[in-house]
Amino acid sequence: MNTTLLAMGIAFLVVLGLVVNLGVLSLLSGALHFLFARPxxxxxxxxxxxxxxxxxxxxxxxxxxxxxxxxxxxxxxxxxxxxxxxxxxxxxxxxxxxxxxxxxxxxxxxxxxxxxxxxxxxxxxxxxxxxxxxxxxxxxxxxxxxxxxxxxxxxxxxxxxxGYVKTKPVYHQTTRSFIADPLPQTAEKILKIQSNPAFAGAFTAAADSAAPAQENFTVAKVWIEDGCIVCNACEGIYPEVFEVTDTTCLIRPDAPLNDGLKILESAEACPVEVIKFTKAS
CATH class of the missing domain: 2.60.40 (Immunoglobulin-like)
Incomplete structure (x- = not known):
């Protein structure tokens, strides 16, 4: 019985000693941090x-x-x-x-x-x-x-x-050299153009296969719908028929209507497609 109590007492003292030592170390660590690590x-x-x-x-x-x-x-x-x-x-x-x-x-x-x-x-x-x-x-x-x-x-x-000194990074770039075979020598380049006799036949055939010219016609009536943006395209093509003002486009009173192809060209050049006409029967 006495031996058991003695062993328990010794164990208690050992545990108490460990706790005290840990507490002392913790306090010492805190004190050192307070003294030496504070701002x-x-x-x-x-x-x-x-x-x-x-x-x-x-x-x-x-x-x-x-x-x-x-x-x-x-x-x-x-x-x-x-x-x-x-x-x-x-x-x-x-x-x-x-x-x-x-x-x-x-x-x-x-x-x-x-x-x-x-x-x-x-x-x-x-x-x-x-x-x-x-x-x-x-x-x-x-x-x-x-x-x-x-x-x-x-x-x-x-x-x-x-102070903190930030050093600049140094980048090393590997250089390489390549040795290639020389380019093959070729004959002088020949241009495929109409003036070159070697290709004259190709251009002649293309000209022969072109669509025939459109036949001219007479216009019965031409007018301008709403939406003209006064771009002057029509007057630039056919000023005898079209007159562009600051706000719109007008058809001249004595406009010739016998050149339907030029009126057609003017209508196709209009970006807003407001030029309209009818062919004479």
Missing amino acids: SLEILKSENGESGFAFGFRWNNAREPASFDQVKLRLFNPFAKPTQVDVSADFAGQTSDFGVDVNLGPAFTEILNSTGLDNSTLQIEVVSKKDGITHYFNYKTRKFLENFRAANKSVASFNEKY
Whole structure:
């Protein structure tokens, strides 16, 4: 009986030890992630004069994919002047670790010249407007100004170390050469045209087989139906019969009607087919 209880007690202690160890490891892992994997901001040297503010921002973009495109600075100074200053600037969206140099204007100069630094705080916000994500960094204003004035790392050097550089792909194209037999030598090309005596017979036969010319006729009446588009085709063919105005086509009062073939040609040339006529019996 005592042996059984002793074994159960030992087993309980072993299980308890495993649970405690797992809990400690989990807490340690969380603490390490909190200390070393959280977003960080580094104040850099600005090239934009008195109103310039440069910073570098790093975060785990694999866990938090976002495009950061704005920085905000908020001064809280309840016991001196100015009591509060808000200033912001936009920049091109960044999807991986980056450094930027922005111009915050005269409001940033107010922050640099503020008094009561021991009781004031400065909050820096790095914002992704598109994704609705903001990371906050809080400083004592005096500490911020010390870091700002002592900054000597440039944006270019920060981006060179941490920024994402996209290399251009290199494509290799295989070249091939082909050796072919020369084209066979042929006689001079002979053109099959009517002026070539070798083919004169073929064109003569075609001319003999052509349809006979149509016999001319007299027209009894010619008129224009509605729908004329005043294209001038009929007047161009037979102006003695047709007169095209700005709005329609007219038949001339003294129009000759003895050349039915030209009237027929005019009717066939009309794109809207409004020229009508009857043959004389």
